[in-house]
Amino acid sequence: MEVIGKSVIRKEAVDKVTGRAKYTHDYQKVPLLSGKMVISPYGHAKIVNIDTSEAWKVPGVRAILTGKQYPLTGEAIRDRPPIAFDKVRYHGEPVALVVADTPAQAKTAADLIKVQYELLPVVNSPTQAFQKNAPLVHERLGEYKKEADSHPVPDTNIATLIKIRKGNMAKGWAESETVVEASFSFAPSDHVAMETRCATAEISPDGNIIIMTSSQAPFMVKRLIADYFGEDMGKIIVRTPLVGGAYGGKAPVQLEVLAYMASKEVGGKPVKILNTREEDILTSPCHIGLDATVKLGANRSGKITVAEILYLWDGGAYSDKAIDVTRSGATDCTGPYNIENVWCDSYCMYTNHPYAAPFRGFSHSELSFAIERTMDLLAQKLNIDPLELRYINAIMPGNTTPTRVRLNKSNVGNLQKCIEKVRGLIKWDEGPVKVLNDRFIRVKGVSCSWKTSTIDTDAPSGVILTFNRDGSINLMSGVVEIGTGTKTILAQILAERLKMDVNKIHVRMEVDTQTTPEHWKTVASRGTFMGGRAVLKAAEDVIHQLKELAACVLRSPKEDLEIANSRVFLRDDPAIGLHFKEIGYGYKYPNGNTVGGQIIGRGSYILRHLTPLDPETGAGRPGPEWTVAAYGVEIEFDKRDYTYRLLKAATVVDIGRVMNEKAAVGQVMGAMSMGLSFAGRETFYFDELGRVLNPQLRTYRPLRYGENPEYLVGFVETPQIDGPYGARGVGEHGLLGMPGALGNALSTAAGVSLHNLPLIPELIWKAKEANK
């Protein structure tokens, strides 16, 4: 291996340290109109009247979109008006959209729009939404258009229910001797990508719709706008330059729709909509909340025999991607443990909260908090070491998942190895608690995770390779560069396969849905796997073409040819051969005759054997493989005021194969940082009107420099046989176990079982007080 595993510097590195890297909002042109939203100040209210007369008087105002029923949008259920009509269902929901010549004019006008509301009763949690007489968020749930595998229940707040029924529950309970049951709850929070979402749209006279957007799913934008508005799909051209952080939050399609509608309203002129930070937090989709109840039964030796699980996901006002998150949560509902008898109901609930986007880990960090805390409670009751309990129940080849997929040596990693490695990294054997003095103690907590990626069964990924005259290669893939460095890894895969210098491979960073082959969505840690397989296929295509041409020029059978160092040559006599620059554009004989032409390689990949879940039992194959990981967190706890300091955080993940060492370590550490931030401090604070009280980075405070612990990262490499060079996804996994491990450490430290996030001192104090 020459290039795989090496810490190759990312292709766009120089642009990023010189300020030349461009993101959606950095593209400017004249004229470019500005769109500004008016957003709902309440969680649930009837719109009585909207008065735009003053706003229209502001010079420069070109259009005001409001008070009209636009086509309903939404991925799994068409339940969301792009601009609220009749009533608002969450704080931050767009009520009107002003289009003006400058951002200042648009803002001035937006502030002058007077909206009169009549308050409606608020559904402020998924548990409340689940009650029999809860107010309805959607009165006409039964009338919406929907996908076949969404199961909304009319006259309730249930957007969908996913059921898992595996094994025999009565048998499971009969075999168990120890039972624990616990409930957990946390409110929605936010992704806080540093780049707020932004989209521009224009419609040219020939009907082309050109959209630029900060998105993880430009191809989805194209599909959905065609679908929602009956536009010609080929006329929709979506461009996505570099994206300034996404973490799942930029997978939904929202601002693009508004920008398109705005442009249409002003005769196709270009319109830009840029979220303020407050809008990015409130209006655009957030990180899902969860209420969970977990009941586990185990026999005397600690083997878990049965699990009964209820998940009530806080999908917010609109179901959009929350339905998929709910399904994904059901799929891996038990955590990475082998349990024969499983019953799980995973509900996507409508509430009057901002609606949910995917969040890095797609339901797994959230459910993992509930499962891993319950695992510790079980260990306590059984009087078994918590790491040992996880070890003896660890999922393995030969076991089945909750959706009854039989695991093998390739489609699941080695969790026991991860546990062993983390045990060493965090020095678990020195004991979980170390008393420093009568005030401070150092405490460790552990957790595990697994994850498959539930994605569409027909999700594609494609790659095109073209040659330059100097023999270098251009690589084009629909993967969006959101910061994960995936496109650099694709170049490494190509370099490895062609045995060439990675610096001779040029990667196109921008995605343009007209000329870039589709990559379904840049989500779910699937870029390397699917994009990588497509690269390998395109490389085969190129190799075939190069050898074909060289065979003719060199008058040699194809089978005798070899490719390396940008040359095609005779295996037995490498001196005889051709450089790529001599054949990449066809071969020119001395007399000028030329054969062949520019070599263009193509490759595409589609995941195989995926099936939807059975609606009654959940049986089905939702994803290609399960990546597993084990975690540890160590804190220093102050028993006097319940504050704590993060000392160490460790993750060991079975990554299949390390493709780029430093990039992989960076992904895992960055994910841990986000996980600790989510677990330890991030949440929306709602008032009784469903208003988010902290929609600013001053009051919603992610981890900052110096607040971070020391990070320890370890890898296990159990190759996924059908992955490129054996690699598994790694973008999300560092995050998944952090809430559980931190919750376990703090529960031990405080001597009280903690069931909520974020784990702030006040929460610990409340739990202590309640326990007195």
Added chain:
Amino acid sequence: MQSHTITLNINEEIHIVAVKAADTLLYTIRGKLGLTGAKPGCLNGDCGACTVNVDGWPMKSCLMLTVEAVGKKVTTIEGLRETPIQQAFVENFAFQCGYCTPGFIMNCHSLIQQHPDADDQTIKEWLESNICRCTSYIEIEKAVKSVLNKK
């Protein structure tokens, strides 16, 4: 609102621009001068993505009016040329999406100039004003220390 024509010294170049009294420096350098390296992240002084250097000190350009920059020397990320801190960010993988990077680099660059022997506490005080959502901060710590130690 009325426009004024003012003279700004940015990246060692003199620029004559028409601005309104309420325009922030961030708005002017991005919108009028096309220097889009400084990024908006909150427009409220909370995130540091818009950090530039004014007379040698880091400044959040969303908090400064353009007219306040008259007579001062402003350096943006575009004004840095192959500085050790830029190289250190590359070598240490101190960014992923890169959106916070210009702000962090400008902050680090000022820190290195003002406190070439900064200790951990000083580094923390300076850098906690910026948010990076992708990295773990350890990479940024390594990058800035690798330059500080060389000095």
